[in-house]
Amino acid sequence: MKGSHILSTGSAVPNISIDNVSLSKTLNTSDEWISTRTGIKQRRILGKSQSITDLAAEASNKALSNGLLQATDIDLIILATSSQHDLFGSASKLQAIIGAKNAIAFDITAACSGFVIALATATQFIETGTYKNVLVVGADILSRWVDWSDRRTCILFGDGAGAAIVQTDTGNKNDILSFQLNTNGLASNHLSIPYRKNYSNTGSIHYSSGRYSYLTMNGKEVYKFAVSQVPESIKKCLEKADICTKDISWLLLHQANQRILETVALKLGIPSHKIISNIQYYGNTSAASIPLALDEAFQSGHICNGDIIVIAGFGAGLTWGTTIIKWNVIE
Structure with a gap:
């Protein structure tokens, strides 16, 4: 078994910041009510023209720079997210943006546990010798999935991305x-973004369609x-x-x-x-x-x-x- 080493990290947050005072102007809440119950003072929100892959790419490029690696050195990309830009996944788009042409890429959907599970997955590939350099990214933009008129949820969430590069340790020493x-x-119903079905028919064909609700x-x-x-x-x-x-x-x-x-x-x-703890600056950024x-x-x-x-x-x-x-x- 090979050893696994965390080489470097990187992170990215949007430029738009919304503090509790701003929220209190549209919601029945206050800075004191939010901060005493959650510890959150502000949160970052992704702009309309940006996507989750933009944030993930920025965090990834910082991790690569900090680790003195090129994107082509990466063998595997694991993107932990529950708010993909594409329902089929966003890891492949991330691979393309950063130019990691030699890497296989896939998504893991496990919400706020996603980064830990992705790190565990990456470690297995490293320790068995399958891959040498793995980029593990946690990114979410749940601000787009909350009801901004619901103070129970919208006050909690913000957007962000973080990345780590895990690589084979030449001395077989495990970090x-x-x-x-x-x-x-x-207990999955306690925290979810449920899918709501609409049933329709066209002649003899019966089908269902729908959309995802708010968090x-x-x-x-x-x-x-x-x-x-x-x-x-x-x-x-x-x-x-x-x-x-x-x-x-x-x-x-x-x-x-x-x-x-x-x-x-x-x-x-x-x-x-x-x-x-940095929750006061960013809120809950999930993965x-x-x-x-x-x-x-x-x-x-x-x-x-x-x-x-x-x-x-x-x-x-x-x-x-x-x-x-x-x-x-x-x-």
């Missing part, structure tokens, strides 16, 4: 120490799910890697709600200063939230050589997953 992935489809969420149930299941997932992942909570340098959770981040840390006995926060932490120097980072995603499906990485610089 990615363990995974723990779970799904509970029986719907049972906030209380999602909160209970996150604060109960995520700590257990992290504990199992730590046990697999034979690591104690005191060895954790940083806790990076999907940026859904600041209260969730703090509650999970409290249940695990992890001090608040070890929580990586982009973890790689976006990871890239900012790397670029700011918060994450240092040898740091152990616990990463956990959770969301629609319901899906949740944890991975533990050890940040090793190239020697």
Whole structure:
């Protein structure tokens, strides 16, 4: 088995910023109401003339530049998204935009857990020797799937993209120490973008057509799910890697709600200063939230050589997953 190394990261967010004060002008809400319940102060929204592949390409190109690689060095592209530009997938379009002509590309749809699952998938290809350089991207533009008159959902979501390059470690040393992935489809109705059918007929031919509705969420149930299941997932992942909570340098959770981040840390006995959080600036960016926060932490120097980072995603499906990485610089 080969070792897997996270070479570099990159991220991108739209230029348009909408703060809580602006939302309060059209919704029955306020900056205090939103920030005290969620920790969110503003969110970024993609412009009308742009698509999700534009954001994903910007994040990918930054990761390539930071890793001193060319797009033609990439063997595989995995795009984690639930808001594709094309229902058949957007990874192939991303491959074309960045010029990664040697890469196979496919999408993973797992909402807010998407990046963790994509990272787990990439690691399997690396460790079996199938591919050497894998570009893993998490990108979502859920601002286009929320009802902007519904304060229960529209205040939460923003758009963004983050990317990481995973490659074979020549010393067979693994940066990615363990995974723990779970799904509970029986609770999928708590967070979804449902498809609504319309039935029609033309003569003797009966057919159905329809469209996707706005994003719907049972906030209380999602909160209970996150604060109960995520700590257990992290504990199992730590046990697999034979690591104690005191060895954790940083806790990076999907940026859904600041209260969730703090509650999970409290249940695990992890001090608040070890929580990586940027939710106040971007809101919930779904599959982009973890790689976006990871890239900012790397670029700011918060994450240092040898740091152990616990990463956990959770969301629609319901899906949740944890991975533990050890940040090793190239020697």
